[in-house]
Amino acid sequence: MDETTYKFLMGASAFVIAILGLMLAGTTILPEVGLEKLRKARSILIPSYFVLALLSLVCCLTGYDRRIEPASTLLVASFQALLFTMSMLVFIRPNEVRWKTVFRQAGVITVAGLVLFVSFFRFTDYYSCFFYSGVVAYVLQLIIYTRKFMLAYRKTVQEVEDYYDDDEENRLVWVKCGFFSALAVGIMALSILFFPVLYKYFVPLYVVFYSFMVMWFVNYYRRMKFAIPVIAAMPQEADVCAIPETVLAKTDGVAAEEAVAVAEEAVAVKEEKSGAEHLLKERLQKYIDEKEYCRKDVPSGIVADSFGMSKAFFRQYMKDSYGMDFRPWRKELRLREASRLFAGHPEYTIEEVSEMVGYNNSSNFNRDFKRMMGMTPKCFCKQFQ
Structure with a gap:
């Protein structure tokens, strides 16, 4: 690569990425439940921006060295794959990101990088072996991260759609696009290890991606406000019906008095269920008359709560009375x-x-x-x- 072009690219990227790091540091993440790990992810990304800016500045001052550039590119690309994948996961499933695991992986990458550079300076005969082993490890890293992200993404889409009883993937697709944009940058980083001429395209590309990452943090709350109740939710226990089912059959050893009590309880439950169904029928009719079904972002759980019913009982009533779940029923009304x-x-x-x-x-x-x-x-x- 032309020395002047290389220095210009690295100097410009150092300046732009430093500015982006300052912008990221200045973003405000609301103190809302569910965003704690997002704030931590930002605090980890900010130093990575400045470290990359510093590395770019050093490269600008020292010039292009075609012998050591592939090793440094491989190390930086591996770190960025880790940081950006974890950041995208924090956007959609913060509870699945374990920071101890992240730091452990960062430690492994650091050790691997040190081994690579030591072999370059001290054991040159074995350098190519270490280098290609690093390339294979990097490819495996991208494959594992892609699989991990897609599993998390599908799970989040399903949970958000279950929460709202509506099709919501279109509102989350920007996260998937962001991840695959980062993956494209990572693959291009792999290609420039063998085709240095692509460097002049790679540097502007990753600067653009870094810019988008800052914009996603700035606009995260606006984009994801609808999903925050789902993201922030703790693991929930299984739904419990408001009207419990009573075991009618008793073993031969049960006293007669207890059997009578069970029978009386069964009658009371049946009467309670009948009254609850009548009340729910009236409230559903009011729901239809007032066209409450046209309101956005109201999950079935909130609707059930407004009727004074459990979600499990509400779901069962919809199936028994309308032959469908709440989601297709509301969709038909709309x-x-x-x-x-x-x-x-x-x-x-x-x-x-x-x-x-x-x-x-x-x-x-x-x-x-x-x-x-x-x-x-x-x-x-x-x-x-």
């Missing part, structure tokens, strides 16, 4: 309301109606509408224009 709005107000756009009936994403709305009505919202609207 789509029927959307069809009424389209018919009565042809001037409304699809996006406006989608928003009015409680959808967060118009693509989900289009998909669900077509599935229920047999045509797209656009075709449906044409009938009234």
Whole structure:
């Protein structure tokens, strides 16, 4: 690589990354439950920004050395893979990030890097063997991190959708895009070990990614506010029905008095269940009349609480009375309301109606509408224009 180009790239990247580190340090993360590990992740990322800026400055001052550059690039890339993967995991599953494990992995990378540099300066005959072993280890690191992230991402999407009883993946997809952007940078770092000419493209690329990482921290609360109740939730115990089921059958050794008590309790439970069902029926009708189903980001658990019922009892009642869970039932109400709005107000756009009936994403709305009505919202609207 041309010496002047290399020094310019490294000097510019050192300046920009230092500025980004200052911006990251200045971001405000609200003292809200569930964001503790996000604050810790930021406090770990900030030094990494300044360390990388310092390394870039040193490279700018010393110039390009094609012999040692691949080893230093491999070491830095391995550290960044660790830090950015853990940061992306903190965005979606903070409770699964164990900082002791992170520091332990960082220690292993540090030792591996020291071995690599010692072999470069003292045992040159074995350097290539250590170097290619490091490349293989780095590839395995990327594979393991990708698998770990995707498992965590799918789990988070499922939990958020279960919490809201709605399709929410579109609101989380930016995290997946961010991870795969980091993975692309990591793969390109691997390629420049063997094709140094790509360095002039690699440096601007990772500077852009570092910029996006700062923006994600700045906008995290706005983007993820809807998911914070799920992320912050402690492991919950199994749902307990508000109306317990009583064992009717007793062993032969049970006293007659106890059997009578059990029978009386069974009758009381049945009467209580009947009263609860009647009350729930009335409250569901009020829910429909007031079009509460058009409100966004209201999980079924909150709806059940507002009715004074447990989530388990509410779920069972929906299956018994409507033959479906709350999620498809509410979705059907929303789509029927959307069809009424389209018919009565042809001037409304699809996006406006989608928003009015409680959808967060118009693509989900289009998909669900077509599935229920047999045509797209656009075709449906044409009938009234």
